[in-house]
Amino acid sequence: MRSILYATDLTEQSIPALRYAYDLSISLGTDLVVFHSHEIPPIRLSVKRPIKQLEYHLIAEQKEIVKSYCIKHLGEEIDLDKLRIVVVCGDSVLDGIIGLSKELSPDLVLIGRKGKHTERGMFAGDIGQGLLKRLSCPIMIVPGNIEAAPIRTILYATDFEEADIAAVESLAPIAKQVNAKIHFIHVTTEEQYAKSNQMEWFKEMLAKRIDYKNLEFKVVFSEKIEEKLKEYSERINADMIALLYREEKGFFQNLFNKSLVIKLDDQIGIPLMSFSK
Structure with missing residues (x-):
């Protein structure tokens, strides 16, 4: 950078x-x-x-x-x-x-x-x-009350898409510079996940395209994306949440709407890094 x-x-x-x-x-x-x-x-x-x-x-x-x-x-x-x-x-x-x-x-x-x-x-x-x-x-x-602290743990909310891999290619050098671990979390329903083998494909593609090994992957079954992101970010003591900005309707598209930003600020209170699809 x-x-x-x-x-x-x-x-x-x-x-x-x-x-x-x-x-x-x-x-x-x-x-x-x-x-x-x-x-x-x-x-x-x-x-x-x-x-x-x-x-x-x-x-x-x-x-x-x-x-x-x-x-x-x-x-x-x-x-x-x-x-x-x-x-x-x-x-x-x-x-x-x-x-x-x-x-x-x-x-x-x-x-x-x-x-x-x-x-x-x-x-x-x-x-x-x-x-x-x-x-x-x-x-x-x-957030307005952010305290300067080293970035050691990054939570990346992923859909295991090709576009996510391109975003991680930009994120990995940042993580590598500060020696931060990237935790990938995929929030989905059991029914949706049973029909795909996306995580293994995603891990294989990442291994081919980025030179960084300090990675961890997690699938969480839920329809409450915000709640699960909050729970998992607290569990791993995340310093930052990263994700891919999506145009389609849903959680990711609404992330920067005023009401939801305030809600996330209250619930999570850590920096959000978003990549363009």
Whole structure:
């Protein structure tokens, strides 16, 4: 991995996500791009300077504000050579993140889970879903109370599909870098599972396509996906849940809807990394 793009609104509630993003970048040996979208205030007609000139000075001012925010909450010892600050002026946070992602091609985009304090729908919810639909890189959404901690255990919720294997090809280098174990869990009904031999096929394909052996596989019979993910993540003390974003209706498609994000935040409370199908 080369870089992580983290989007912030500079609020107090975003401090844990900033610290998590920075610690993750250190663990993975990547650069961290801290992005902030600043909404331009109404400009009085009496202002004589050109709009572009005003925007240039406003961005420079905001960059200093973001830099001070990072130093204050990450500490004076942070490596500024590994941290890049990008500010854009605009009303759409989603468009700003997507535009910068296309320019920089980050390996991971990290955002904070939306909380009641956000005013522009900045994180998770529609933004998370919009990023998943329009970006090809993995998206990580972290809860507002996240604590920086090493990633040692990753829970991957799988349907044993070909697309899952492609996602794991992106996940495996991250796990390898931090020496984390990947637990694959497939939640299904006994009737559905009896008709397939997908897990053995999946394990064989993974062995051929990824160079990582710290893996474990588990099939759980239930119709309550959220409940079983919560139970199993707690059982193995997972530091992160990873999964493949699916367009079809169901749990995975609804994962980033506002109501379910809040529900998962209450129930699970660990980062969610999603890969585009």
